[in-house]
Amino acid sequence: MNLFLFSSFTIFCIIFSIALRRTKRIEQNLDQDFWEREQKANFTRKKSLDNLNYITIPEDLLQMKPDCITPEIENCLRDLNDLSALKIVNFTGYTNTDLKLEYGTANINILSDYDFHYTNLVTLLQKLAELLHDVLEDTLAIKTLEFAISTGTDVSKSYYLLAQLYRETDACEKIGTLITQAQNIHSIMKDTIVENLRATYQ
Numbered sequence: 001m002n003l004f005l006f007s008s009f010t011i012f013c014i015i016f017s018i019a020l021r022r023t024k025r026i027e028q029n030l031d032q033d034f035w036e037r038e039q040k041a042n043f044t045r046k047k048s049l050d051n052l053n054y055i056t057i058p059e060d061l062l063q064m065k066p067d068c069i070t071p072e073i074e075n076c077l078r079d080l081n082d083l084s085a086l087k088i089v090n091f092t093g094y095t096n097t098d099l100k101l102e103y104g105t106a107n108i109n110i111l112s113d114y115d116f117h118y119t120n121l122v123t124l125l126q127k128l129a130e131l132l133h134d135v136l137e138d139t140l141a142i143k144t145l146e147f148a149i150s151t152g153t154d155v156s157k158s159y160y161l162l163a164q165l166y167r168e169t170d171a172c173e174k175i176g177t178l179i180t181q182a183q184n185i186h187s188i189m190k191d192t193i194v195e196n197l198r199a200t201y202q
Contacts, residue, residue: 044100044101044102044103044104044105045104045106046103046104046105046106046107047102047103047104047107049103049107049110049111052089052114053089053090054087054088054089055088055089055090055118055121055151056084057080057083057084057088057121057147058147060143061080061143061144061147062077062080062081062084064077064140066132066135066137066140067137068135068136068137069135070131070135072131073128073131073132073135076124076127076128076131077128079124080121080124080125080128083117083120083121083124086117087113087114087117088114088117088118088121089111089114089115089117089118090115090118090151090152090153091111091114091115091118092115092118092152092153092154092185092186092187093154093185093186093187093188094186096108096112099111099112118151121148121151122148122151122153122155122158123155125144125145125147125148125153125158126145126148126155126157126158126161128144129141129144129145129148129158129161129162130157130161132144133161133165138165138168138169139169141161141165142162142165142166142169145158145161145162145165146162149162149178149181149182150181152184152185152186153185154185154186154187154189154190154193156189156192156193156196159178159182159193159197160196160197160200162178163175163178163197163200163201166178167201172201175197175201178197179194179197179198182194182197
């Protein structure tokens with residue numbers, strides 16, 4: 001019996017050692033790949049940003065006039081108008097290394113600003129939609145969320161609230177399109193959002 005236990009333990013140690021070495025080798029390769037890409041990125045020349053997918057906030061959102069307007073909604077609309085004067089680009093899912101490789105190291109700070117503006121935009125749109133829903137302005141809340149999702153946001157609450165509003169307004173047929181849009185987002189949140197939408201609304 002002792003011999004069996006000893007043999008089992010020895011085999012386990014061997015397997016564990018092989019797995020550990022393999023894991024370390026994979027990590028070393030990933031680390032090496034990262035630094036090679038980073039080095040290449042740091043020497044990438046500056047490129048034009050004219051062809052970026054700049055986001056324009058629709059005028060009907062900027063000029064929104066809900067029948068029931070609260071100070072919080074007013075603040076959101078004011079912030080939205082301020083944001084509309086800035087350049088906004090969705091870089092969700094892209095690392096700084098990716099951006100430097102694509103557009104050059106000299107542009108990284110500008111691109112980070114554009115992405116920061118995008119994060120502020122989708123956060124603000126989600127907040128505005130929730131406030132509109134709270135005062136029963138569901139048509140405007142839907143319009144706000146549809147714009148947010150058209151930009152490729154990965155704010156999961158935006159998808160869930162829009163699906164809920166579609167169901168509450170007898171527009172369940174639109175949920176299928178919403179799921180398709182979620183499948184196209186460039187984010188690690190994609191699978192979770194899609195699975196939750198399917199589980200809850202299909």
